[in-house]
Amino acid sequence: MKVLLAVPRPDQAIWELHHFLSQDKADLYIFPEGFLDSNVLEEAIALTGEKEKYVITGFKDLNRKGQQKALVIDGGRIADEYTKCILTKGEKQKGKRRGEKISCVSTKFGKVGIPVCYEIHFPEVARIMCLEHPVLLINIIGTGMYHALQLEQWTSLAKARAIENEVYVIGCSHFSGEIPLAYVFDPSGKCVLLRQNEYGGFVAEIDLQKSREKLLGYSDDRIPALFSPLTEQSASL
Numbered sequence: 001m002k003v004l005l006a007v008p009r010p011d012q013a014i015w016e017l018h019h020f021l022s023q024d025k026a027d028l029y030i031f032p033e034g035f036l037d038s039n040v041l042e043e044a045i046a047l048t049g050e051k052e053k054y055v056i057t058g059f060k061d062l063n064r065k066g067q068q069k070a071l072v073i074d075g076g077r078i079a080d081e082y083t084k085c086i087l088t089k090g091e092k093q094k095g096k097r098r099g100e101k102i103s104c105v106s107t108k109f110g111k112v113g114i115p116v117c118y119e120i121h122f123p124e125v126a127r128i129m130c131l132e133h134p135v136l137l138i139n140i141i142g143t144g145m146y147h148a149l150q151l152e153q154w155t156s157l158a159k160a161r162a163i164e165n166e167v168y169v170i171g172c173s174h175f176s177g178e179i180p181l182a183y184v185f186d187p188s189g190k191c192v193l194l195r196q197n198e199y200g201g202f203v204a205e206i207d208l209q210k211s212r213e214k215l216l217g218y219s220d221d222r223i224p225a226l227f228s229p230l231t232e233q234s235a236s237l
Contacts, residue, residue, distance in 0.1 A: 001208055002026045004201045005172040005182040013040050020201045021051045032174050033058035033068055033117045033142040049076020058140045067097045070114040070140055072105050080105040084116035086125060102128045110135040117141050120157055130165040135208040137161060137169045144177030151179050163189040164218055167211040175199040187211055
C-alpha cells in the first residue's frame with residue numbers, strides 16, 4: 001500500500017489539495033489537522049471525486065466553533081468521520097467542542113484510528129481505537145513542532161503507540177511552526193520515514209499485514225479488571 005503524507009502550506013487548501021492529488025498515484029492521501037474547513041469542503045470533495053482519490057484529512061467545522069474532525073473522503077463523498085475528543089488547554093479556553101466517543105473510522109483498507117494531533121499523547125486513546133483492530137493509526141497534526149525537544153517527544157510517543165499496539169503509526173503536520181514533519185513507524189517501532197523542515201508530499205510503502213500479525217500479543221495480555229483506577233480517576237477530575 002502506498003501512502004502519501006502531505007505537509008502543505010496553511011490557508012491554501014484547494015490549491016494544495018489539487019497539487020498533492022496530482023503528484024503521485026498513491027492508494028491513500030493524508031492531510032493534517034484543520035486542512036479543510038467548512039468554506040472549502042464542498043469544492044474539496046468535488047475535487048477528490050474528479051481525481052478519483054481516497055483521502056483522509058483534517059477538517060475544521062466552522063459551524064461548531066471550529067470543532068476538529070477527521071474525514072474519510074472516497075472519490076467525492078464523505079465515507080466516515082471522527083471528532084477529536086481530547087482537547088488542549090488552549091482549545092478549551094476558546095470554547096471548542098470535543099467529540100463524544102473515541103473510535104475508529106471505516107475505510108476500504110479496514111478500520112483506521114485517527115488520533116487527532118494532541119491525542120497521540122494519550123495511550124488510552126490509541127488503545128481504545130486498537131480494540132477495534134485497526135490496520136493504521138494516523139496522527140493528523142496542526143502546526144509543526146515548536147522546538148527540537150517537542151519533536152523528540154512527539155515522535156517518541158508515536159513510536160511507543162506503534163510498539164504497544166503493534167500497528168503502523170503515521171502522521172503529518174502543516175508546513176508551519178518551527179519544525180514541520182511527516183513520519184512513519186512500523187508495528188515494531190522501526191522508523192520507516194521521518195522528514196523535518198520540508199514542504200511536500202512524502203510517500204511510504206506500508207505492509208498492512210504487519211499490523212494484523214500481532215506477533216507479541218500485547219493486547220491479549222491486558223488484564224482490564226485491574227485497569228479500573230484509570231476510569232475512577234478520570235471520573236473524579
